Amino acid sequence: MRSLKNILWLTGKELRAIRGDRVMLVLIAYVFTLAVWLVSDAASTEIDHLSVAVIDEDHSQLSARLIDAIQPPLFATPALLGPAEAEAAQRDGREVLVLAIPPDFERDLRAGHDAELMVLVDATAVAQAGNGATFLRQVLAQELARWRAPGADGTALVDVVFRNRFNPNLTSRWFSAVMQLMNNVTILMLILSGASLIREREHGTIEHVLVMPVRPHEIVFSKILASGAVILGASLLSLIVVVQGVMGVPVAGSVALYAAGAAIYVVAVASLGLLMASFTRNMGQFGLLVIPVMVIMILLSGGMTPLESMPEWLQWVLRAISPATHFVIFAQAVLYRGAGLALVWGEMAMMAAMAAVAVAIVLGRFRKILGG
Template sequence: MRSLLNTLRLTLKELSAIRRDRVMVALIIYVFTAATWLVSNAASTEIRDLAVAVVDEDRSPLSHRLTDAIRPPLFAEPEVLSPAEAARAQDEGRYVLVLSIPPGFERDLRAGQAPALMVLVDATAMAQAGNGAAFLQRLLADELQRYADPGGGASDPVDVVFRNRFNPNLTATWFTSVMQLMNNVTILTLILSGAAMIREREQGTIEHVLVMPVRPHEIVLSKILATGLVILLASISSLVAVIHWGLGVPVTDSLGLYALGAAVYVISVGSIGLLLATFTRNMGQFGLLVIPVIIVMLLLSGGMTPMESMPDWMQVAVGIVSPAPHFVAFAQSVLYRDAGLALVAGELLRMAAMAAVALAVVLVRFRKVLAG
């Protein structure tokens, strides 16, 4: 009981320190409101108003028909250019796609030959180039099919019907908003937990804490609990106010289960932040050390690229050393698919195990730092 009271008092002290730090409070508010909103709306891989140019060397009714088929909202109104103008414009980065219709295209098609359409793709815009080229290819194929069979009598032997679950309209905002929230939780938990320790050293208040009748584990737990409580409340508020109400993302009603998983996650990430802080002496060193850790955790979390696209050994390694992929899988299952506790218990247990190991390591390391 005495240890719990000491931890509670130290946690209140940490919360008071956070409250007095106006820059930190402003940063937390900005990250979980404006930053989440801006990134969710701006960072989109959806194809919309994609710049397309057409080099029409056929000048036939079919070539005009194909040009007219390229229309908003997927594509901007295409501009007809000469070959030299199109090459120069794509070199300048003004067009992602350039459709080239060769001379005699309609004549050759009517003669039963197999004329070719060429699409030049600016592959430096990877997501837009890949998706845009696929959409344009499908659009041209459908238009040529209608031209060859105006009555629509021919049909495929198999009718494949797609039904998109959990995101029927394939709206990128539904995905990017929640993933941005996950990234914010990871970044701020790592930085704030480590900064709490560095701040004590730089201000010289760590000596005051050491002369108090408290134990090292009470100090560590108080810093993790204070940081975790602030981040947890901020993330839930952002999920409801910004993502659900503001962006219209239909997250499920499993906020209680999400809060449980997020609490376990912030404990594990906060422990990592404190562990990194024990290897540094000031905020400059801590910043240089935490940046590569944040980059690796975010890029290999499954929130930016699918885990299945990584090599098998990488998936295993990341799943062992980082709690981020487990939290991303947990959050997507709970918020999107309305998964119950039974379905996400495995991810919760893995995060809890990582939190326990991280806490044990940081306690051992923290005792060595205090002894030094």
């Protein structure tokens, strides 16, 4: 009971320190509100009025049909340019796609000869260029199929129907909003937990704690509990108010189950932040140490790029040492697909095991610091 009382007292001290750090409070408020919206909504990579130029050297009815098929909202109204003008426009970055229709294109097709359409893509706009070229190829292929066999769309023997589960309209912000929220939990948890120790070293209050009748596990647990409660509470408010309420992103699963998994995750990440802070003397050193760890955890978590696209050996390594990988799998299953405890308990168990190992290492490190 005395140990529990000390933990609660130290947790209150940590919460008062966070409340007094206005810069940190502003950062937490910004990251879980405006930053979530900006990254997921304002900075969208969806195809919307993509600029297209057309070099029409055929001037036939078919070329006119192809040009008319390029319509909003996917594409802007095509600009009819000459070869030199189109090249200059793409060099200047004014046109992402350029469609070149060669002379005698329709005549060659009617004669049964091979004909080619050339699409020049500005690959510096990676996301839009890749998706835009794919959509443009589909539009052209559909229009050519209608021209070859008018009215054949309804007489096909096989009708392939696609239904997009969990995101019917393929809205990118449904994905990016939740992913950005999970990334923010990782970033702020590392920073806030490490800063709680660095702040005491820089202000000289760590010496006051060392002379108090407290044990290492009480200090560690209080810092994890305080920073974890702040970040977990802020993330849940952001999920309910910003993501669901303001942005209108549906959450399919249980928020309570997500909160339970996120609580396990913040313990693991907070322990990692404290461990890195124990090897540094000031925020500058801590920042240099935490940035590469943070970047690797986020980029290789599976939230920004699919885990399956990574080398198999790297997947095994990440599943063995990174709680972020299991947190992304867990959160996507719960929030996107409505998975229950029976489907995600394995990921929660892995996060709990990693959290236990991280806490044990931090406790050993703190005993060494206090002993010194």
